[in-house]
Amino acid sequence: MLHISNLSFAYPHGVVVRDFSAQTAPGLVLVRGGDGRGKTTLARLLAGELAPDAGHLQLGGVWLHEQPAAYRQQVFWEDQRSAAHDALTARDYLRQVKRNYPAFDEARLDQAIEGLSLAPHLDKNIFMLSTGSKRKLWLATAAASGAALTLLDTPFAALDRVSIQFALELLADAAQSSSRLWVLADYEQPEGMALPVLIDLGD
Secondary structure, three states: OEEEEEEEEEEOOEEEEEEEEEEEOOEEEEEEOOOOOOHHHHHHHHHOOOOOOEEEEEEOOEEOOOOHHHHHOOEEOOOOOOOOOOOOEHHHHHHHHHHHOOOOOHHHHHHHHHHOOOHHHOOOEHHHOOHHHHHHHHHHHHHHHOOOEEEEEOOOOOOOHHHHHHHHHHHHHHHOOOOOEEEEEEOOOOOOOOOOEEEEOOO
16 A cells, blocks of 8 residues: 655655655554654655655655655645644634545544544634644544545644544554555554564664
8 A cells, every 4th residue: 555665765864764665554653752853754754745865755656756645635634743733723723624525534533533532622723722632633534534645743642541542443443554554653563462563663
């Protein structure tokens, strides 16, 4: 589903990935790494948001370097450090995402809103949300998007225990998907789950 060919990327202070190749099927895989090892950078590379120094990415038969817009239309990714959506309410953000993803699943969204206790926050501007509430919003949107490739960056951070449990159930379901690929970037394997490791960036 995702074909990574000889991917390389480095910052002036160090290499994130060098000549990395892999092929993945639908389901859930882990990008593991410690602080500052490049988890977010790798997610941005896979999303087509950051250009690699070398190598190519293919998703669903579409090469990023040949058809960048068509590639990115298959991907759900939100950089949690970005302020791009801050002026929107959470509800307006969800409407915007729905327009961009033909396979958007309203029933899945409703389930995630309930499971993550998001309903009281839907009419707040995103800049007003706590870190935990923002992560809940991205997680609910990711679940509903129907995107071929969904990238999640440390989604459990700042979540309450009930929301963590819901997120674990969501990821357990994602691991069984036959049509979507989920890439989880985190420090370690989720509790109670043994996932295939796409790449280990080290500690």
